[in-house]
Amino acid sequence: MLAAERRDHLLETLRRDGKIVAKTAAAELGLSEDSIRRDLRELAAEGLCQRVYGGALPVSPALADYDGRRRVAVAGKQLVAAAAVRLIDPGSTVILDGGTTALAIASGLPADLRCTVITHSPTVAAALVEHPVAEVFVLGGRLFKHSAVASGAAAVEAAQQVSADVFFLGVTGIHPEAGLTTGDADEAAMKRALASRAAETYVLGSSEKVGAASPYRVIGFDAVAGVITDADPGSDVVRRLGEQVRVVEAGR
Template identity: 70%
Template sequence: MLAAARKDLLLDRLRRDGRIVAKEMAAELGLSEDSIRRDLRELDEAGLAVRVYGGALPASPAVADYATRTTVATDSKRRIAAAAVALIPPGATVILDGGTTTLAMVDALPRTFRGTIVTHSPTVAAALLDHEAEVFLIGGRLFKHSAVSCGAAAVEAANRISADLFFLGVTGVHPTAGLTTGDADEAAMKRALASRAADSYVLASEEKIGAASRYGVLGLGEVTGIITDVGADAASARELAAAGAALVHTSG
C-alpha cells in the first residue's frame, strides 16, 4: 500500500474510531510500527492528527486562525451560546473565555443584564460596550491567534478574582485526552480562570467533540458541565458520558 493510501486510511480510522493505536494498525496492515508511526508523525505535522503515546487522536479544526473560526459551526455555536446564557442567574459574576462561541454568548446575553463580566478577551470586552453589565478586562501578553491575554501577568491578575461561573472555550473534547487547546500558555490561563469560579462550563460546538489538540487544559470530570448540541444518543456523546463527562444538551 502506497504511503498516500495509508494516510487516507489512517484519517478514515481517526474519523470512525476517534483514535489509532499504532501497534494494532501495524498488525492489521502487515507493516512495521515504525511505518505507521512515521505516517502519524507526518499527519501530525500537517495538522491532521495529534500524536499521543502509542498512536494518535483526531486533530481539532478549531485551532484554525481566529478569522477562519468565525465561519465554522456558526449555528452550533449560537445554540450553545443560548443554552449557556440560560445558566446565568441575575446579578452573577461571570468569567467569559475568549473565542467565537463566547462572542455568540454576548449576542445572546440581554443588554439589561446587570451582573459583572470578567474576560481576558479584548474582543469580548468590546462587544459588551452596549450592555449594562460591569466589565473587567484582564490584561497581559496578547495571544493574537485567539485574541486573548495570556502569560504570567494575565495569570497573576486572574488569581485575584473570583466568580460564580466560568464559560470555557477549548479546541478539543475527547473521551481520553479530555479538554485540550493548541497553546501551552493559553491552556495555563484557562486553568487559572477555572480555579477562580464556583462552576465551570465548557462551550463545545460540534467540531470540537471527539477531537483533540496538543495541550491539556482540564480533565472531563474537573468541570461542572460540557454544553453541546451533539445528541445524547450519538456515539461520541455516549463515549464522553462513559468517560465521566457531565453533558448539558441544548434544546434546539
C-alpha cells in the same frame, strides 16, 4: 503496501473510527508499530491528525485563526451560547473565556440581565460596551493574537485576583480519552488559572470540537460542572463523554 496506500488507510480509519490505534493499524497492515508511528508523525506534521499516546485522534478545526473560526459551526455556537446564557443567574459574576462562542454569549446576554463579566478577551469586552447594566472587568497581559486574548504571566497573575460564580471555558478539543485540550501552552495555563477562580466551570463545546484533540491539556473532566454541546447525544463519543461528565444538550 506503498506509503500512499498506508496513508489513505490511516486517514480512512481516522474518519471511520474517530481514532487510530497504532498497535491495531500495525496488525491490520502487517507492519511494525514504528512504521505506523512514523506515518502518523508525517500526517500530524501536515495537520491531518493529532498524535496521542498509542495512536492519533482527529485534529480540531478550532485551531484555525480567530477570523477563520468565526466562520466555523456558526449555528452550533449560537445554540451553545444560548444554553450558556440560561445558566447565568441575575446578580452573578461570570468569567467569559475568549473565542467565538464566548463572543456569542456576550452578544446574547439579555439587556435586563444584571451581572458582572470578567474577561481577558478584548473582543468580548467590546461586545458588552453597549450592554445597559452589565459591569465589565478586563484582565490584561500579552495579547495572543491567534485567539485575541491576553495571556502570559501578567494575565495569569491578574486572573488569580478575581473570583466568580461561573466560568465559561473555551477549548479546541473535547475527547473522552484525550480530555479538554487547546493549541497553545500559555493559553492553556490562562484557562486553568481562570477555572481555579470560579465556583463552577462549564465547557463550551460546539460539535466540531467534540471527538477532536489539540496538543495541550487544560483541566480534567472532574474539574468541570458540565460540557454544553450541540453534538448528537446519540453518538458514541458523546455517550462516552456522558460517562465522565454532565452533558448539557444545547438547543434540545
